[in-house]
Amino acid sequence: MFSVRNGWLFVEDVSIKELVESYGTPLYVTSRSTLERNIKAYKDAFKDAKLLYAVKANNNLSILRIISANGFGADVFSGGELYIALLADFPKEYILFNGNSKSDEEIRMGVRSGVAFSVDSIDELYTLSETAILEDSEVRIAFRVNPEIDAKTHPKIATALRTSKFGIPWEGIVDIYRTAYELPGVEPCGIHCHIGSQITDISPFVEALEKMFQIAKQVEEIGVELEFIDIGGGLGIDYEGKGAPTPAQLAEKLLPVFENGLSELKSDPELWLEPGRSIVGDTTVLLTKVNAVKKSYKNFVAVDAGFNLLLRPAMYNAYHRIAVANKMDREGEEVYTIVGPICESGDILGEDRKLPKVEKGDIIAIFDAGAYGFAMSSQYNGRTRCAEVLVEGSHHYLTREAESYGDLIVKQRIPEHLL
Ligand code: LLP
Numbered sequence: 001m002f003s004v005r006n007g008w009l010f011v012e013d014v015s016i017k018e019l020v021e022s023y024g025t026p027l028y029v030t031s032r033s034t035l036e037r038n039i040k041a042y043k044d045a046f047k048d049a050k051l052l053y054a055v056k057a058n059n060n061l062s063i064l065r066i067i068s069a070n071g072f073g074a075d076v077f078s079g080g081e082l083y084i085a086l087l088a089d090f091p092k093e094y095i096l097f098n099g100n101s102k103s104d105e106e107i108r109m110g111v112r113s114g115v116a117f118s119v120d121s122i123d124e125l126y127t128l129s130e131t132a133i134l135e136d137s138e139v140r141i142a143f144r145v146n147p148e149i150d151a152k153t154h155p156k157i158a159t160a161l162r163t164s165k166f167g168i169p170w171e172g173i174v175d176i177y178r179t180a181y182e183l184p185g186v187e188p189c190g191i192h193c194h195i196g197s198q199i200t201d202i203s204p205f206v207e208a209l210e211k212m213f214q215i216a217k218q219v220e221e222i223g224v225e226l227e228f229i230d231i232g233g234g235l236g237i238d239y240e241g242k243g244a245p246t247p248a249q250l251a252e253k254l255l256p257v258f259e260n261g262l263s264e265l266k267s268d269p270e271l272w273l274e275p276g277r278s279i280v281g282d283t284t285v286l287l288t289k290v291n292a293v294k295k296s297y298k299n300f301v302a303v304d305a306g307f308n309l310l311l312r313p314a315m316y317n318a319y320h321r322i323a324v325a326n327k328m329d330r331e332g333e334e335v336y337t338i339v340g341p342i343c344e345s346g347d348i349l350g351e352d353r354k355l356p357k358v359e360k361g362d363i364i365a366i367f368d369a370g371a372y373g374f375a376m377s378s379q380y381n382g383r384t385r386c387a388e389v390l391v392e393g394s395h396h397y398l399t400r401e402a403e404s405y406g407d408l409i410v411k412q413r414i415p416e417h418l419l
Contacts, residue, residue: 001033002285002367009285009325009365013394016287016325020363023398025289026305026386028374030063030399033392034283039070042275045251052096054233054276055081057371062390062399063280064088075233075274079106082113096192096230096274098144100166107131116140118192118230120167125180132185141180142190142230145170147211151196151204151234154316160195160208167193170211174218181222188224190269191215194232197277200244202253205231209254213261220266229258230272237281239368240319247278277371284370286310287325288349290362291341299336301358306340306347308383310369311376314346322350325365330356338364342381374400379408 002011009016011031019029042051052073055064059081065088068074073094074085085095095115099106102120104127110117111131119125119141132139146167149160159166168176180188195208212229220226231254238244258271288305312318322338324330332354340347349366358364377385384403389396 001031001037004328007327007329009323009328011285011391014391014396016363016365019389019391019396020287020289022396023387023389024402025287025363026303026309027287028284028309028369028386028388028400029287029396030060030280030284030370030388030390032066032283032390035063035066035280036070038279038283039067039072042247042273042279043070045247046255046271046273049271049273050094050228052094052230052272052274053090053279054274055085056375057276058280058284058373058375059084060374060388060399061088062397063283064090067279073272075276076115079103079109082106082110082115086113096142096272098192098194100144104131108135111135111137111139116142116190118142118144118190119180120144122176122179125176125183125186129183129185137185139186140189140227141186142188142192142228143168143173143176143180145173145191145193145212145215147193147195147208149195149204149208149211151199152201153196153198153234153236154318156316157197158195159197160193170215173215174222177219177224178222181224188219189227190230190272191219191226191228192230192232192272194274195234197234198236199234200236202245202250205234205250206253206257208232209257209261213257213264216261216265216269226265226267226269228270228272229261230274233274233276233278235275235278237278237368237371239321241321247275279371281371282368284368284373286366286369286373288364288366290358290360290364292360293336293358298352299334301336301338301355301364302341303338303349303364304341305366305386306342306349306383307344308340308342308380309377309386310349310366310373311378312372313349314344315376320350320369321367322353322355323365323367324356324358325363327356327362333357341383379403382408384408
C-alpha cells in the first residue's frame with residue numbers, strides 16, 4: 001500500500017527517501033501487502049477455480065514465491081519462463097506451457113518437466129506427440145482457440161482478433177481435437193483461449209466463455225474428458241483513475257455462465273484463469289531521479305529511467321500516474337513532460353503532467369509499474385537494468401541487484417584477430 005507522510009511517498013512503512021538512500025535510482029519497489037491484497041481478491045472471488053499467474057507480467061523470483069505459496073499455478077510462455085516457474089515452486093500439474101512458436105528444445109523441456117501444454121498449431125501437436133513418445137510420456141494438452149472476440153483494448157494487446165497470430169481458428173478446432181484424440185503421446189483434456197490484456201469491460205470474457213462451452217460440448221462427443229476450461233488472463237487495472245472491474249465483478253458475471261455450461265457437459269472441468277497484470281500491476285512503483293529540468297518547446301523533466309526500464313508508454317501510448325515522491329504535499333504548479341535518457345524522441349514516460357515545481361535531484365514516482373515493467377526492460381543505449389526491492393511493513397529487501405557495466409558485455413566474445 002502507498003501513502004503520504006510529511007510530504008514523502010511511503011511504500012507500506014518505508015519512506016521513498018530511505019529506499020533511494022539505500023539502493024539509489026532508478027529503482028523498482030514492490031509492496032508485498034498490495035500483492036497479497038490482489039491475490040486474496042482473486043482467491044475470494046474464484047474459490048473453485050484454479051488461478052494460474054501469468055509469469056510474463058513480472059518474473060521476479062521473490063514475487064513468484066509469494067504467488068506460488070498462495071496456491072497459484074503458472075502460465076508460462078517460453079522455456080525461460082518455465083525454468084523460472086519451476087524454480088519458484090509452482091506445481092507442475094498447474095503449469096500451462098503457452099506459446100505460439102515453441103522450439104523443439106522448449107517442447108522437449110516441457111515434456112520432461114511434466115507440465116501441460118496449450119498447443120497453438122498442428123505442427124506443434126505433431127512435434128509434441130513425437131517428443132512424448134520418445135520421452136516415454138503422455139502430455140496433457142489443451143488447444144489455444146482463437147474465439148474471434150474483439151476485447152476492445154489496444155490493438156497491440158488484443159490477442160483474439162481474426163487477424164491475430166495466436167491460436168487456432170475456432171471453426172476448425174473440433175477436427176483438430178479429433179486428430180489429437182487419436183494421436184499417441186498426447187491427451188487432450190483442456191480448452192484454452194486468451195482474448196487480450198488490459199480489458200476493462202467484462203462482456204468479452206463472458207462471450208469467450210460461452211464460445212468455449214460450445215466447443216466443449218462438441219469436443220466431448222469425440223470422447224475427450226475435459227479437465228479444464230482456461231479463459232486466459234486480461235482483466236485490466238485502473239491506470240488512469242477511471243475505474244476498472246474487480247475480480248469479484250468478473251466472477252459475478254463469469255461463474256453463472258460457467259455453472260450453466262457445466263450442467264450441459266458430461267465431464268466436470270475446472271475453470272482456469274491466467275491473471276497477470278491485475279495481480280502485480282499496482283503493487284510496484286518505479287522511482288527515478290531528475291537529472292535536469294529544461295525549458296524549451298515544452299518543460300522537460302529528464303529522469304534517469306526511460307523506455308529501457310518502462311516500455312509501456314512508448315510502446316502502447318500507455319498512461320502511468322506520475323508524482324514527485326518528495327513533494328507529495330504540494331499542489332501542481334506547472335505542466336511538465338517527463339522524458340528518459342534514451343536517444344530516441346519517443347522516450348517519453350508522461351506527457352503534459354501538472355506537477356509541483358520540479359528541480360534537479362527530485363524523485364519521480366511512476367505508479368502501476370509492476371506488470372510488464374521490469375519484465376520488458378532492455379539494455380538499450382548501454383543502460384544497465386536497475387535494482388528491485390520488496391517492502392514488507394517497515395522492512396525492505398533487495399530482490400534483484402542492479403546490473404553493472406560488466407553485465408553489458410558479459411556474454412560478448414571477441415574473435416582473436418580483433419583483439
Ligand atoms: N495468458 C496468456 C496466454 C497471455 O498471453 C497473457 C498476456 C496473460 C495470460 C496475462 O494477461 P494479463 O492478465 O496480464 O492481461 N506487454 C503488454 C501486455 C501483453 C500481454 C500479453 N499476454 C502491456 O504492457 O500492456
